[in-house]
Amino acid sequence: MPFLDHLEELRWTLVRSVIAVMVCAVIAYIYSKEIVELLHRPAPDVKLIFLSPTEAFMTYLKVALYAGLVIALPYVSWEFWRFIVPGLLAKERKLVPPIVLFTVICFLLGAAFAYFIIIPFGLKFLVIGFQNEFLTANITIGKYLGFVMTMVLVFGVVFELPVLAYFLSLVGLLTPQFLRSKRRYGIVIIFIVAAIITPPDAFTQSMLAIPLLFLYEISIWVSAAVQRSKKRKAVLEG
Structure with a gap:
């Protein structure tokens, strides 16, 4: 297929994906009250x-958009899979379903970890723990839901670290020896990343950094497993 035809196909893939997200966002807005209640649990x-006449409405719109993106994710993934599959070899196509499944599982694990552990524990410490007869928390719906959705999405994404390690190890750009030798630098980078993508308080940053450290160790194990698999394959073929 000519290059311009590829660009045209990519354009329509993006158009269909955006339409799917918007349609799902409209449907999600119908149930936005239930979604907000779920995020408040x-x-x-x-x-x-x-604090303003439009704040609740705009927050509900934002929640609907985020929910629409999540709901449409399977279709969007299928669209992009349909776009790239013609350029893959037969053996490469067989790897895609388990990789996609592993990616989804990692994201859901990260989102669930944030929803059931990080958010309740974090808010209990940051909000409930500091309230007394002199201090009362008045949190706007926009600030609260922004915090919750950010945590869910951030933890969902950072739990993809083992998936990234798998791909980089598969193409030879990453080795377990490199990860082990650079562990101290990795720890510093993890805390820097946690400080950048989380709210500006040490507690929340630590709550993200600790799982990242654990995921770093898992990534070493994943990279080592890929390396062993490549060596076995080389022996069998050689």
Whole structure:
């Protein structure tokens, strides 16, 4: 297929994906109240307010857009899979379903970890723990849901670290020896990344950095497994 035809196909893939996200966002907005209630469950003791006539409405729109993106993700993934599959070899096509499944599982594990552990524990420490007869928390719905959705998405993405390690090891750009030798630098980078992508408090940063350290060790194991598999394959073929 000529290059311009590839660009045209990519354009229509993007157009169909955006339309799917928008349609799912409209459907999600119909159930936005239920979605907001679901996002509020990790911290039922936190009372939410809004300070302007449009804040609640705009927040519900944002929630619907995020939900639409998540709901449409399987279709969007299928669209991009349909776009790239003609350029793959038969043996490469066989790897895609398990890789996609592993990617989805890692994202869901990260999102669930944030929803069931990080958010309740973090809000209990940051909000409930500091309230007393002199201090009362008044959190706007926009700030609260922004915090919750950010945590869910961030943890979902960072739990993809083993998947990234698998791909880089598969193409020879990463080795377990490199990860082990650069572990101390990796720890520093992890805390820097946690400071950048989380709210500006040491507690939340640490709650992200600790799982990242654990995922770093898992990535070493994944890279080592890929290396062993490549060596066995080389022996059998040689």
